[in-house]
Amino acid sequence: MFENLSERLERSFKILKGEGKITEINVAETLKDVRRALLEADVNFKVAKQFTDEVKAKALGMNVINAIKPGELMVKIVHDELARLMGGETAQVNLSGNPTVILMSGLQGSGKTTFSGKLARKLKSEQGKRPLLVACDVYRPAAIDQLKVLADQIDVPVYTEDGNKNPVEIAENAIRYAKTNHLDLVIIDTAGRLAVDEQMMQEIAAIKKAVKPQETLFVVDSMTGQDAVNTAKEFNDRLDFDGVVLTKLDGDTRGGAALSIRTVVTKPIKFVGTGEKLDALDLFHPSRMADRILGMGDIVSLVEKAQNAYDEKQARELQRKIAKNQFNFNDFLQQIQQIQKMGNLKELASMIPGVGKAIKDIDIDDNAFKGIEAIIRSMTEQERQHPEIINGSRRKRIAKGSGTDIQEVNRLIKQFDDARKMMKAVSGIKNPMALMRGMKGMRR
Structure with a gap:
């Protein structure tokens, strides 16, 4: 959705990159490219022209603060005009009447x-x-x-x-x-x-x-x-x-x-x-x-989807388990199922600022979790609750039962252990700087 338009607009804003100030010349050049991008996105010609005229008037009419780069200012103006073009405020459905x-x-x-x-x-x-x-x-x-x-x-x-x-x-x-x-x-x-x-x-x-x-x-x-x-x-x-x-x-x-x-x-x-x-x-x-x-991105919508998918009581219980280092594969499976309820995985990921562009050409299958689910479901109840008992012979049995190989099982258990350590560390850290140092250490 809007991927081509996003790319074209990003290229348009690069015209202003490195400019010391906004001038009529560099604004005209930028907006000519913006208008072309809108037309390629199948926007009505009159709408595209009116849009760029409005952006130009606002850009040239502003007293630019020295600390703001012209490219950043143009992005802000275009953002506000795009929102206005699409209606400005969110329109609610009228639910009056009985029925x-x-x-x-x-x-x-x-x-x-x-x-x-x-x-x-x-x-x-x-x-x-x-x-x-x-x-x-x-x-x-x-x-x-x-x-x-x-x-x-x-x-x-x-x-x-x-x-x-x-x-x-x-x-x-x-x-x-x-x-x-x-x-x-x-x-x-x-x-x-x-x-x-x-x-x-x-x-x-x-x-x-x-x-x-x-x-x-x-x-x-x-x-x-x-x-x-x-x-x-x-x-x-x-x-x-x-x-x-x-x-x-x-x-x-x-x-x-x-x-x-x-x-x-x-x-x-x-x-x-x-x-x-x-x-x-x-x-x-x-x-x-x-x-x-x-x-x-659209982090607000992502949070709303998460709130709709997650049960508050379950979330509190999960927080308690993490704090006591009792997070297990049953909890992990439950979290996967909650994520799947939130919708298309690529759509969700694109709501995170900066991620949409990075995954543009990556196909994220909605069945991406199927292999993980199969591995977890091949574990016994005791193994799910106590992952530390999963030794070499158990891993071979789990791989055979899930139709995967031993390397995939090892990788999942390693990722699970790393995730559990990070969640435990985060739950017990009150100092944000200590948290940052800990995350840098894990990345290394």
């Missing part, structure tokens, strides 16, 4: 059905909502089946009406069903449609008029680039939707839709889909996205 009604719209294949399931899961787990998914795509039976499969995975009900081909009636009946069964969130999945299909556009407009949703969301595949922006504008002209959902932002996308769509339709991006799994859905934070585009 809250959320209507999906968009093209066929944009990911509406999958997003409906993801949103139901997110609001159920994080907001305590009781969702009802409504199948209003009466033209594609596979869409109804897909919604049922997703609903089964997240344990929420689906409302369908066999034989009824009127999506307006289905949506109205679903809301009555939700009220009767004390369900406080209704998510209506509609058929994909083209803006040029007058009959279908009238149909979704009729659904909106009948159910009066608190939120009408336009779901768009971010990989379609400028087509996504143009389609959003056409739908907004007809539906006046409340927000945009960008799906497949983890794919081979140049990011132009995310940077252009807010300016063109003047509606906020509310959610982004970052993977195929049902937990791969995030609120859209403009400032954090600007951080990531400029290679600064």
Whole structure:
């Protein structure tokens, strides 16, 4: 996501590297390269020009503090303008109403059905909502089946009406069903449609008029680039939707839709889909996205994901074990499972400042922990709880049982021992300087 744009912007800022001050000449040269980078990322031409004009005005209008290097100042200005371009503030979903009604719209294949399931899961787990998914795509039976499969995975009900081909009636009946069964969130999945299909556009407009949703969301595949922006504008002209959902932002996308769509339709991006799994859905934070585009990572989102994945009681128990040097392979396996719950490994690693660029060309398989898990599961319960008893013959047996070789088992046990020593040292050190000295020693 945004990797090519990040690289191009980094090269653009190098034009100012070594310059003593910002001048109209070096700013113009830098921003010419920035504009070219944005256009290559499929950003709307007018949006790219307006963006660079704003950055230029701010850069030349600032009294530059001597201690700030021109390149660093330009990065700060571009960061703030990128965040503003994408909406500035994080836009929350409107959850008023009883029940809250959320209507999906968009093209066929944009990911509406999958997003409906993801949103139901997110609001159920994080907001305590009781969702009802409504199948209003009466033209594609596979869409109804897909919604049922997703609903089964997240344990929420689906409302369908066999034989009824009127999506307006289905949506109205679903809301009555939700009220009767004390369900406080209704998510209506509609058929994909083209803006040029007058009959279908009238149909979704009729659904909106009948159910009066608190939120009408336009779901768009971010990989379609400028087509996504143009389609959003056409739908907004007809539906006046409340927000945009960008799906497949983890794919081979140049990011132009995310940077252009807010300016063109003047509606906020509310959610982004970052993977195929049902937990791969995030609120859209403009400032954090600007951080990531400029290679600064996104440590806040990483911490939030960790907080959602980790149980506070388990964390306290783990801290106690570490302090007493009782951390064992069962705990290690549990930590691996918690990390896997947080999402795609490469995506997580890229949130750490400076790491995204370093792993750009490295393929991190989500099954990277499978070998480690196999080795640990091949240990007896006593071996997991007391790693110090794992001698040579036990190691051979573990390697055979896990389908690995003895070198892999030795490497894992060595890494485990090193990690346990470091955690023990960190838990007992109150002096930060002593901690730094200890870490340098371990690195050697």
